[in-house]
Amino acid sequence: MPSAASTNSTPLGDLGKRVFVAVLGIPTVLGLLYVGGWAVGVPLALMAALGVREIGRLAAAHGVQPFRWLGMLGAAALVLAAVQWPSFVQYAPWALSILGVVLAVSMVAMLFSRSPKEHPLGSVAVTVFGVAYLGLSLASVVLLDAMPAARGWSGVEESRWAGAMVVLLPIAATWIGDAAAYFAGSAWGRRKLAPRISPKKSWVGLWTELAAAALAGVAWMEAARTVLPRMPVRGAATAAVLGIALGLGAVLGDLVESLFKREAGVKDSGSVFPGHGGVLDRLDALVFTLPLAYVLLSLVEAVR
Numbered sequence: 078m079p080s081a082a083s084t085n086s087t088p089l090g091d092l093g094k095r096v097f098v099a100v101l102g103i104p105t106v107l108g109l110l111y112v113g114g115w116a117v118g119v120p121l122a123l124m125a126a127l128g129v130r131e132i133g134r135l136a137a138a139h140g141v142q143p144f145r146w147l148g149m150l151g152a153a154a155l156v157l158a159a160v161q162w163p164s165f166v167q168y169a170p171w172a173l174s175i176l177g178v179v180l181a182v183s184m185v186a187m188l189f190s191r192s193p194k195e196h197p198l199g200s201v202a203v204t205v206f207g208v209a210y211l212g213l214s215l216a217s218v219v220l221l222d223a224m225p226a227a228r229g230w231s232g233v234e235e236s237r238w239a240g241a242m243v244v245l246l247p248i249a250a251t252w253i254g255d256a257a258a259y260f261a262g263s264a265w266g267r268r269k270l271a272p273r274i275s276p277k278k279s280w281v282g283l284w285t286e287l288a289a290a291a292l293a294g295v296a297w298m299e300a301a302r303t304v305l306p307r308m309p310v311r312g313a314a315t316a317a318v319l320g321i322a323l324g325l326g327a328v329l330g331d332l333v334e335s336l337f338k339r340e341a342g343v344k345d346s347g348s349v350f351p352g353h354g355g356v357l358d359r360l361d362a363l364v365f366t367l368p369l370a371y372v373l374l375s376l377v378e379a380v381r
Contacts, residue, residue, distance in 0.1 A: 103248065110222055110241035117222070118160030121215045122153035128211040128356040128364075131346040132203060138341035141199035142191075144183050148207045151179040155212030156219065163223035165375075172213065179208050210364065211356075217367040218244055224374065225305055236304040243305070246297050247370035250290040250323035251362045257289030258282040275335040278328075287324045294320025309378035319373055323366045330365030334358070 109117040126149035133145040158171040183204045191197035222240035225231045231239045262282030270278040298316035301308060310316055334357050338346060345354035357364075 103252075106218075106244070106248065107241050110218075110244055111237055113222065113240065115160055118157055118219060121218055122156040124356055124360070125152035125156050125211040125215045126150070128152070128215075128360065129207040131355045131357050132207040132210065132337075135337050135341040135343070135346060136199065136203045138343065141196045141203055143200050143203035143207065144186050145204075147179060147182055147186070148204045151175055151204075151208035152212035152215075155208065156216045159216035159219035163219055164227050165220060165371075168216070168220065172216070175212075176205065176209060180205050214364040214368050217371050221247075221367070221371055221374075224371075225308075228378065230305045230308040232306045239304050242301045243370075243374070244367075246294070246301075246319070246374075247323055247363065247366040249293045249297050250320045250370075251327045251366045253293040254286040254290035254320075254324040254327055255362065258286035261285035271332055271335075274332050274339060278332070283328060286328060287321050290324025290327070291317040291320040294318075294323070309374065309381045315377065319370075319377070322373055323369060326365040326369040327362035330362040333365070334361035 109120060129148040129152045130145055133143045133148065136143055154175050155172055158175060159168050162168045162171055180201070183201045187197045187201050191200050221244045224243050225239035226235060230243075236242075259282070262277075262279045262285070265279075265281045268280045269276060270280050270283055294316040295313050297320075298310050298313070301310070310319065334346065337357075338344070346357035
């Protein structure tokens with residue numbers, strides 16, 4: 078899901094992919110969050126596992142063979158552990174334990190299955206990286222969803238939509254910023270943002286994305302007040318800064334995934350979504366903005 082605007086190369090195709098993700102993705106995510114629990118955790122765990130498989134595919138392009146099944150299981154376990162222990166205090170020891178087990182098992186497997194010429198260090202590093210990159214990021218959806226109940230943001234009468242509203246902050250900032258950047262970059266983007274990584278990205282797209290994400294943050298705050306009367310985000314300035322930070326995270330997430338694909342020499346990270354690429358192609362920005370939203374909201378609450 079590209080985040081910075083592009084030039085007008087295949088604009089209809091790019092726009093169609095954005096519309097596809099928004100029309101199907103947002104209602105699906107909100108519906109699963111409304112149900113909550115394992116209904117949202119299991120699909121997220123599956124997405125995390127598929128994303129790890131795609132990381133392995135990208136690494137294999139240069140001869141690095143991570144332990145894919147171990148990584149897929151580890152990433153899924155991180156997400157499911159968040160469902161079982163949605164409080165960060167409870168979740169953190171389990172997350173560290175899962176990462177530790179993945180590291181230990183991959184090192185043992187390396188000793189018995191990788192020769193010095195088969196990139197043993199790379200195999201372990203990519204395995205652990207994939208688990209953390211996808212597992213922790215998508216586990217953040219569950220942790221964000223649990224924030225209102227755990228921290229009393231809903232007030233006396235808790236709404237079933239309270240958790241979904243929190244998750245909607247990074248989604249709105251990412252996708253609204255992405256859409257605005259796409260149109261601005263297609264129309265006026267001439268100066269390249271990172272030509273060696275993603276030649277279609279422009280500085281116009283970047284500034285437009287940050288501005289739109291700031292507006293998305295303010296709009297989210299106004300909408301969230303109805304179900305989150307005690308949330309720590311108060312004031313348009315705070316909401317705008319949150320939006321800008323998330324917009325910047327979205328751009329970085331997109332560039333990181335673009336660099337991975339450029340290194341591997343592939344156009345798409347996978348083919349999970351026919352005609353739309355893989356999990357990383359659709360979630361590249363959200364992989365950054367979901368955990369970033371949890372950190373930012375926790376910091377805002379801490380300084381209140």
